Amino acid sequence: MSNLIVQKYGGTSVANGERIMHVAKTIAKTHAEGNRVVVVVSAQGHTTDRLIEKARGISSDANRRELDMLLVTGEQQSAALMAIALQTLGLSAVSLNAAQAGIEATSVHGNAQIKKIQTKRLQAELDNGNIVIVAGFQGINRYGDMTTLGRGASDTTAVALAAVLGASLCEIYTDVDGIYTADPRIVPNAKKLDAITYDDMLELASSGAGVLHNRAVEMAKRYSVNLVLRSSMSGTPGTLIKEDIGVERLSVSGLAIDRNVARVSVTGLPDKPGVAYSIFNPLAKEKLIVDVILLSVGKNETRDYCFTVHKQDLKTACDVLMKHQERIGFESLSTDENLAKLTIVGAGMANNAGVAASMFEALFESGVNIETISTSEIKITVLIDERHIAKAAKAVHDKFEDMLSEDYTETEES
Amino acid sequence: MSNLIVQKYGGTSVANGERIMHVAKTIAKTHAEGNRVVVVVSAQGHTTDRLIEKARGISSDANRRELDMLLVTGEQQSAALMAIALQTLGLSAVSLNAAQAGIEATSVHGNAQIKKIQTKRLQAELDNGNIVIVAGFQGINRYGDMTTLGRGASDTTAVALAAVLGASLCEIYTDVDGIYTADPRIVPNAKKLDAITYDDMLELASSGAGVLHNRAVEMAKRYSVNLVLRSSMSGTPGTLIKEDIGVERLSVSGLAIDRNVARVSVTGLPDKPGVAYSIFNPLAKEKLIVDVILLSVGKNETRDYCFTVHKQDLKTACDVLMKHQERIGFESLSTDENLAKLTIVGAGMANNAGVAASMFEALFESGVNIETISTSEIKITVLIDERHIAKAAKAVHDKFEDMLSEDYTETEES
Numbered sequence: 001m002s003n004l005i006v007q008k009y010g011g012t013s014v015a016n017g018e019r020i021m022h023v024a025k026t027i028a029k030t031h032a033e034g035n036r037v038v039v040v041v042s043a044q045g046h047t048t049d050r051l052i053e054k055a056r057g058i059s060s061d062a063n064r065r066e067l068d069m070l071l072v073t074g075e076q077q078s079a080a081l082m083a084i085a086l087q088t089l090g091l092s093a094v095s096l097n098a099a100q101a102g103i104e105a106t107s108v109h110g111n112a113q114i115k116k117i118q119t120k121r122l123q124a125e126l127d128n129g130n131i132v133i134v135a136g137f138q139g140i141n142r143y144g145d146m147t148t149l150g151r152g153a154s155d156t157t158a159v160a161l162a163a164v165l166g167a168s169l170c171e172i173y174t175d176v177d178g179i180y181t182a183d184p185r186i187v188p189n190a191k192k193l194d195a196i197t198y199d200d201m202l203e204l205a206s207s208g209a210g211v212l213h214n215r216a217v218e219m220a221k222r223y224s225v226n227l228v229l230r231s232s233m234s235g236t237p238g239t240l241i242k243e244d245i246g247v248e249r250l251s252v253s254g255l256a257i258d259r260n261v262a263r264v265s266v267t268g269l270p271d272k273p274g275v276a277y278s279i280f281n282p283l284a285k286e287k288l289i290v291d292v293i294l295l296s297v298g299k300n301e302t303r304d305y306c307f308t309v310h311k312q313d314l315k316t317a318c319d320v321l322m323k324h325q326e327r328i329g330f331e332s333l334s335t336d337e338n339l340a341k342l343t344i345v346g347a348g349m350a351n352n353a354g355v356a357a358s359m360f361e362a363l364f365e366s367g368v369n370i371e372t373i374s375t376s377e378i379k380i381t382v383l384i385d386e387r388h389i390a391k392a393a394k395a396v397h398d399k400f401e402d403m404l405s406e407d408y409t410e411t412e413e414s
Numbered sequence: 415m416s417n418l419i420v421q422k423y424g425g426t427s428v429a430n431g432e433r434i435m436h437v438a439k440t441i442a443k444t445h446a447e448g449n450r451v452v453v454v455v456s457a458q459g460h461t462t463d464r465l466i467e468k469a470r471g472i473s474s475d476a477n478r479r480e481l482d483m484l485l486v487t488g489e490q491q492s493a494a495l496m497a498i499a500l501q502t503l504g505l506s507a508v509s510l511n512a513a514q515a516g517i518e519a520t521s522v523h524g525n526a527q528i529k530k531i532q533t534k535r536l537q538a539e540l541d542n543g544n545i546v547i548v549a550g551f552q553g554i555n556r557y558g559d560m561t562t563l564g565r566g567a568s569d570t571t572a573v574a575l576a577a578v579l580g581a582s583l584c585e586i587y588t589d590v591d592g593i594y595t596a597d598p599r600i601v602p603n604a605k606k607l608d609a610i611t612y613d614d615m616l617e618l619a620s621s622g623a624g625v626l627h628n629r630a631v632e633m634a635k636r637y638s639v640n641l642v643l644r645s646s647m648s649g650t651p652g653t654l655i656k657e658d659i660g661v662e663r664l665s666v667s668g669l670a671i672d673r674n675v676a677r678v679s680v681t682g683l684p685d686k687p688g689v690a691y692s693i694f695n696p697l698a699k700e701k702l703i704v705d706v707i708l709l710s711v712g713k714n715e716t717r718d719y720c721f722t723v724h725k726q727d728l729k730t731a732c733d734v735l736m737k738h739q740e741r742i743g744f745e746s747l748s749t750d751e752n753l754a755k756l757t758i759v760g761a762g763m764a765n766n767a768g769v770a771a772s773m774f775e776a777l778f779e780s781g782v783n784i785e786t787i788s789t790s791e792i793k794i795t796v797l798i799d800e801r802h803i804a805k806a807a808k809a810v811h812d813k814f815e816d817m818l819s820e821d822y823t824e825t826e827e828s
Contacts, residue, residue, distance in 0.1 A: 017471035051491070057431035058495060059502040066501070069509050070494035073487035077465070080484035081472060087480070088473045095483050099513055100558055121558070144514055144535070 004126070004167045005030055008040040008136065008158035012175050013232040014078050015045035017085075023173070023232060024085035027131060031091060036126050038165065040136040040158040041082055043074025064109035065145060068138075072098065072146045075135035075154070082133045093131040096121065098138040098146065103157065105139025105147045112139050112147035114156065117164045126165075134161060155216035163223035170225050171238075176211055177231035178239035179204070182255040186390050187397045193253065195240040200253040203345040203379045217241065252346035252355060252400045257393055259340045259386060261291070262314040263372070265306040266321065268331025278328045279305060282320045288313045292341070292374045292381060302331070306372065308383065311337060339371060340389040343381040344396060356380050362399035368392045418540070418581045419444055422454040422550065422572035426589050427646040428492050429459035431499075437587070437646060438499035441545060445505060450540050452579060454550040454572040455496055457488025478523035479559060482552075486512065486560045489549035489568070496547045507545040510535065512552040512560065517571065519553025519561045526553050526561035528570065531578045540579075548575060569630035577637035584639050585652075590625055591645035592653035593618070596669040600804050601811045607667060609654040614667045617759040617793045631655065666760035666769060666814045671807055673754045673800060675705070676728040677786070679720040680735065682745025692742045693719060696734045702727045706755070706788045706795060716745070720786065722797065725751060753785060754803040757795040758810060770794050776813035782806045 007027065014020050031037050051070050055062040079095035086093035098105075102118030125132045136154025139147050149156055155172055162170035179201065182190040196204075198221035205214045212229055220227045220241065230238025269275050276295070283290055288309055296304040309317045314335060321333055344359055359380055363370060368391065372383040384392055421441060428434050445451050465484050469476040493509035500507035512519075516532030539546045550568025553561050563570055569586055576584035593615065596604040610618075612635035619628045626643055634641045634655065644652025683689050690709070697704055702723055710718040723731045728749060735747055758773055773794055777784060782805065786797040798806055 017468065020472060054431065054491075054495060055498055058434060058499045062498045063501050066494045066497045066509055069497075069511075070491055073490050076487050077468075077484055080480045081468060083480045083483075084469055084476045085472050087477050095480055097483075 002034050002036050004036045006038045006158050006162040006167045006170045009173045011042040011045050020081055020085045028089050037131045039133045041078040042136050042154040044078050047074040068109045068146050068148045072138040075137050079133045079135040092129050094125050095133040097135045099140045101134045103139040107141040109147050111150045114160045155213040159216045159219045159225050162225045171228045173232035177234050177236045182397050187393050193239050196253050200345050201241050204254045204256050252344050254345050256343045260310050261308045261341050262311045263308050263336045265334045266330045267304040268302045271303050282324050338386045339383045340386040343379055345379045358399050362395040366391050366395035416448050416450050418450045420452045420572050420576040420581045420584045423587045425456040425459050434495055434499045442503050451545045453547045455492040456550050456568040458492050461488040482523045482560050482562045486552040489551050493547045493549040506543050508539050509547040511549045513554045515548045517553040521555040523561050525564045528574045569627040573630045573633045573639050576639045585642045587646035591648050591650045596811050601807050607653050610667050614759050615655050618668045618670050666758050668759050670757045674724050675722045675755050676725045677722050677750045679748045680744045681718040682716045685717050696738050752800045753797045754800040757793055759793045772813050776809040780805050780809035
């Protein structure tokens with residue numbers, strides 16, 4: 001049987017009739033090369049935002065079940081239009097919404113997870129020689145109600161379909177032509193990677209390189225789906241994301257910047273069990289995402305905690321903590337909104353002790369002070385003054401340029 | 415158990431957030447009066463036209479299955495928005511698309527017919543105290559694919575739901591406040607009818623009074639659903655449409671005008687079996703709707719046929735006939751586009767021989783020449799010069815004003 005390829009096209013790629021026809025030709029080419037093709041599409045351009053606006057015009061707090069019922073229509077429209085476009089090229093194509101494609105999901109409206117895909121209809125359509133267009137971002141729960149998988153989750157739909165259908169490749173088409181070693185708008189000599197491991201991609205994405213949804217990468221890793229991120233416009237090969245990228249693992253595979261961070265410092269806390277829980281539990285209840293948690297090394301009997309939140313969550317975080325000040329037992333709370341996060345990621349880092357030192361050296365040479373350091377097995381994150389982020393990114397990137405290069409295989413040292 | 419009422423709101427009634435809230439309050443009122451309520455909604459304003467335009471931008475001849483997949487999203491959006499609006503009023507509401515509402519239809523995409531409604535989910539939602547909002551105009555075929563019931567067919571969805579759920583009433587909300595004895599824009603003293611029979615309504619509608627879809631009225635008649643046509647804005651009672659309107663049947667219940675007619679005359683045909691078939695079969699193959707067919711009384715050995723078609727179909731009709739001239743065997747073909755159709759409808763007409771005479775008298779008194787006459791058991795249609803249609807309508811309406819009056823019961827005479 002011929003190869004099966006799953007392709008996913010985002011909202012920009014299908015924004016109007018002309019772009020839909022452009023994409024249809026790309027799909028037709030893949031099909032003409034002898035592949036069976038399943039295509040996942042997002043809603044056109046700003047459709048989802050406009051539908052949310054409509055709902056907000058009626059209620060500021062619309063019921064999530066009904067909001068999902070409203071939003072899933074965007075992807076269904078794209079899917080139908082794409083099928084029509086393929087048919088004008090003389091190809092057999094059929095669009096399926098989540099109910100028809102058998103995508104069963106949990107009932108958490110607005111943030112559902114795919115549980116299972118019943119592939120009977122999908123397989124039948126493929127066996128009939130159809131190119132199958134699936135509406136992304138949606139599932140049905142066990143009551144037959146529409147649920148959405150969270151914004152941008154069409155990537156996840158594509159990976160899930162690739163996993164259950166045993167696709168040889170899952171191509172995520174977007175408006176960038178691959179994963180870069182750093183944001184090219186900030187670091188001009190950033191390089192496009194031919195390949196990256198799932199783990200490095202996950203760290204890069206969670207550190208602010210938002211080209212690919214983490215849930216999609218995690219699922220690709222779990223089911224060993226070969227992912228490719230590439231441009232729907234340029235036709236260049238893009239970046240392959242897989243378990244083993246076939247060369248000695250790079251020490252550093254990329255650099256990510258996140259400006260959307262604010263730091264909260266809580267000082268003068270008692271040094272006893274349960275303190276961390278008393279701080280972070282109330283924040284979790286408010287669904288605040290907390291990152292880079294640091295606990296001061298205790299030299300007195302009191303200790304200090306600091307952590308970062310998204311800038312838009314800063315006020316809520318402070319309100320929550322002040323409300324519980326007595327119970328948590330801290331002395332004072334301070335915040336800093338003028339910070340940015342610089343992260344280097346690399347699966348080989350754990351075996352290269354000098355990587356952190358090289359990063360700190362680069363920052364020192366460019367005169368950038370480090371506010372906070374946080375490390376994991378495969379990444380190093382520093383918080384620095386937001387005004388210096390571009391300078392710092394360039395300096396660190398330059399320091400690792402050899403390592404970042406795709407030609408790099410054996411010459412690494414520190 | 416409390417009464418069940420089905421309400422249907424058209425595209426104008428749900429065109430924007432403000433109107434949706436207005437409608438939601440009407441629904442809330444019906445619910446507050448102790449009724450269970452099922453609501454059928456159309457797509458907002460020009461949504462359907464815009465979606466068709468999108469498809470046309472890609473293909474002038476879009477596949478009907480995919481077009482249906484695209485179009486059904488309009489009603490699903492309205493349904494979700496209406497549920498959200500009702501929830502802001504503190505009511506329990508849930509929206510259902512055709513698949514969820516169990517509306518099973520034939521596979522004729524773009525013109526499907528409802529076959530069966532599986533009411534399990536609908537009943538469960540009603541039993542849970544929900545107001546149920548159903549996306550109109552759509553069904554699913556046996557493969558689970560979306561089909562549409564033809565434009566404006568949300569009326570049919572409402573009547574079908576009223577029938578299977580045993581509703582006490584099916585209210586069709588629209589932008590007019592009821593059925594009038596004539597078009598009030600042409601006949602200023604036209605009166606709103608409090609009630610009309612299914613049969614009279616069917617004749618009125620097919621004679622050009624396009625306020626209610628014939629398929630909906632036919633279905634209401636078949637399943638004895640009490641229909642009400644009323645305004646979503648004014649709050650006035652509207653017109654009740656039912657089998658027996660409870661008073662002596664009116665001789666004349668309404669008057670309809672249709673300007674979209676053109677007459678085709680075919681002359682010099684042999685007087686033998688099969689001639690009518692040879693004329694009308696080629697027209698039927700082109701799906702042309704033919705109305706008011708007249709055959710001249712034969713005084714020579716040849717006979718003449720004339721019939722009306724919609725103005726936009728005139729050219730096709732003539733082309734088809736000329737192509738088959740030899741086989742049909744007519745001498746000449748002539749057309750007239752400057753005609754209009756004036757119809758009076760009344761279930762009591764058959765028992766009141768003088769009705770036709772009164773109509774002709776009114777036309778004579780106002781100096782309007784009659785081009786063609788066609789009658790059925792419950793209607794009389796004349797074709798007249800289009801320029802005189804308003805004058806003719808007024809004269810005929812005046813002549814029957816007593817009969818048309820809702821107070822009229824026994825005093826009819828010719």
